[in-house]
Amino acid sequence: MTTMQEWPDIKQAMDGCRQAPPLPDRDAFWADFRSRAQGCARQPPAPSPARWVAAAALALVLASLPFALLRVPPAGAANVINALDVQVAHQAVLIMDDAPSRGTVLWIVTAGDEGNGT
Amino acid sequence: MTRRLLAALLAAGLALAAKAGPDGAQLSIRLVEASNSGRGSPPALNDVSGILKGSLGFDSCAFLASGWVRLPADRQTRTLAEYAVTCSGPQAKLSIAVRRGGKPVLKTTVSLQDGKPLLVGGFPAAAGKHVLVFLVQ
Numbered sequence: 001m002t003t004m005q006e007w008p009d010i011k012q013a014m015d016g017c018r019q020a021p022p023l024p025d026r027d028a029f030w031a032d033f034r035s036r037a038q039g040c041a042r043q044p045p046a047p048s049p050a051r052w053v054a055a056a057a058l059a060l061v062l063a064s065l066p067f068a069l070l071r072v073p074p075a076g077a078a079n080v081i082n083a084l085d086v087q088v089a090h091q092a093v094l095i096m097d098d099a100p101s102r103g104t105v106l107w108i109v110t111a112g113d114e115g116n117g118t
Numbered sequence: 119m120t121r122r123l124l125a126a127l128l129a130a131g132l133a134l135a136a137k138a139g140p141d142g143a144q145l146s147i148r149l150v151e152a153s154n155s156g157r158g159s160p161p162a163l164n165d166v167s168g169i170l171k172g173s174l175g176f177d178s179c180a181f182l183a184s185g186w187v188r189l190p191a192d193r194q195t196r197t198l199a200e201y202a203v204t205c206s207g208p209q210a211k212l213s214i215a216v217r218r219g220g221k222p223v224l225k226t227t228v229s230l231q232d233g234k235p236l237l238v239g240g241f242p243a244a245a246g247k248h249v250l251v252f253l254v255q
Contacts, residue, residue, distance in 0.1 A: 077231050078231065078234065079228060079229065079230050079231055079234050079236050080228065080229040081226060081227075081228050082211070082226075082227045082228060082229060083225075083226060083227040084224065084225075084226045084227075085224060085225040085226070086223075086224045087221075087222040087223055087224055087225065088221075088222075088223050088224070090240075096173060098168070098169045098172065098173045100168055100169075100172065101165065101166070101168050101169050101234075101235065102231075102233075102234045103165075103166065103169050103234055103235040103236065103237060104234065104235070104236045104237070105169060105173055105174065105236075105237045105239070106226065106236065106237065106238045106239075107174065107237075107239055107240045108224070108238075108239070108240035108241065109240060110240060110241075110242060112242075
């Protein structure tokens, strides 16, 4: 078992055994460095302006998408008449949807309409 | 350079988004005289001649006048012959007031869909009936 008193002797003995590491040859070191540097993958170049433009265009499309979706009416939705106030003399008011054209007709029936196609 | 280009694109995109919003559409208003004179219909009324014939029984229609209103409307009045049509509000809640010869004819509030015409008519005319055609495009 090693005692505390023996440690200086051990240290001295190990110091005597230590050898200075050999210094590498300067030219060989730089030649090796250059060859390694050439083999390393380079940092990717900064995105080109065209990529910035494409990214901006994509962002714009995404930003305007909600507006475009809001603009699209629900499938099959028709015109809606929410309120109506007829201010001339009339007999009836007809409201009808025309399926082929998807249009809406608001027709005011007045006296003498019998011979007018209504 | 790139930043300027980005800023220009952003401005263009915002303008595009504003234009593509729920409003910003145009409302066309046409005054038509529907009749049974047998003269047919002009091409400008192809989109409504079917309604006038199929649903209302008129075989002819004549184009009399037209006007445009940008939506949302801000109490904009268009004069079509003896009719004055005043529009207010957005496409989804559009108020329409019609006067004929200065006298009120009707007021209505409608929600219009793109490309689907609204025909408001039945007003006596010389040879038949006057019809106002509203169409959002």
